[in-house]
Amino acid sequence: MHSVTIGDVEITALLDSGLLMNPRQFLPAHADAFLAEWAQQVDARGLLPMAVTCYLVRSAGKNILVDTGLGSRRRPGFPVGHLDESLHSAGVAPSDIDVVVHTHMHIDHVGWNTVDAEDGSRRVFFPKARFLFQTAEWEHWMQPKFLSEPSNAHLVECVEPLQAAGCAELVDAEYAVDEHISFLATPGHTPGHVSIGIFSAGERAVIVGDASHHPVQLTHPDWSPPFDSDPELAGRTRDALFDRSIAEGRTWLAGHWEHPGMGRIVRLDGRRVFKAL
Secondary structure, rough: EEEEEEOOOEEEEEEEEEEEEHHHHHOOOOOOHHHHHHHHHHHOOOEEEEEEEEEEEEEEEEEEEEOOOOOOOOOOOOOOOOOHHHHHHHOHHHHHHHEEEEEOOOOOOOOOHHOOOOOOOEEEEEOOEEEEEEEHHHHOOOOHHHHHHHHHHHHHHOOOOHHHHEEEEEOOOOEEEEOOOEEEEEOOOOOOOEEHHHHEEEEEEEEEOOOOHHHHOOOOOOOOOOOOOHHHHHHHHHHHHHHHHHOOEEEEEEOOOOOEEEEEEEEEEEEEEEEOO
16 A cells, blocks of 8 residues: 555555556657657557556545546446455445545546446445535536437446435535545546645645646646547646646645656756656
8 A cells, every 4th residue: 555644634545457558549649759758668569557546535534535446347448447455455445435526527537436236226336425526527527418428328327326326416616525625626637627635734735636647747738638628728727736736845646647646746957857755
C-alpha cells in the first residue's frame, strides 16, 4: 500500500488496473513529439503503461473513496478492475465506505459502483455509502441521448441503479464533503469534471481525476487526448491546476499517472517537474 498523510487526513492509493495505451491513440496530434520526448516510457510493443488508481481518503472518522475504477464487468478494450482486492489489502470492506466521490462519470471512474448479482440484477457494491456527483456532470450524461448509446452502457449499469436505490446525491462544483475535503471545479475533460482538494493542519493535496493523464502535460498542457470533451478548456484548466499546486505546495495525486501517482510538482530551472513520493 502507498499512503500519504496530509495533516490529519490519510490518503491511500488503490490500484484498480494497469492500462496499456498506444501513444498514437492517446495523443494522435502529438504522437511523434511525445515519442521523441518519452521514448524510455514506451515498451517493446510501442505501448505506454498507465494506471487506473482510486484513492481511499480517511478523514474526520469517515472512509471516503474517490472514484471507483473500471469495475468487475468485462468490457471491450478494457481490462477487468481489481479495486475489490486492493480494498481488501488495505483492510477495508465495501460496507466500510461512507462516501464515494466521483471526479466525473467516464467508464473508468464509476465501474465498481455496482456489481452483477446472481439473479441478473445490479447490486450497489458499497451498500452504506453516499455517492456524490457534481450536478453539471450528472445533468450532462444522464440525458436519454447518452444513456441510449451502447458506448455508455456503464451509465445504465453503474450510475442509474444508484438513483433507484436513493444513494446518489447531486452537489455543486465547490461542495465541501467535510471540513478537510472539497470539490474543485476543473472542467474541460468533461463539462462537470471536478478535482478533490484536501486541506488539514496547514497541508494541502489535490486528487486530480482526469484533469491530467500524463506528466508530459506539465510541459505541454495544451496536449489534450481525444477523451477531453473541450480540449482548449482542458488545457487551460490543467495549466492553472499545475501552477496552483506549485504555489500552494499541494501533494499531487493523479490516478492515470504511473501508480501510485503521488508526488509534488515543483519548478526546476523554470520548468515544471514532478517529484514522486
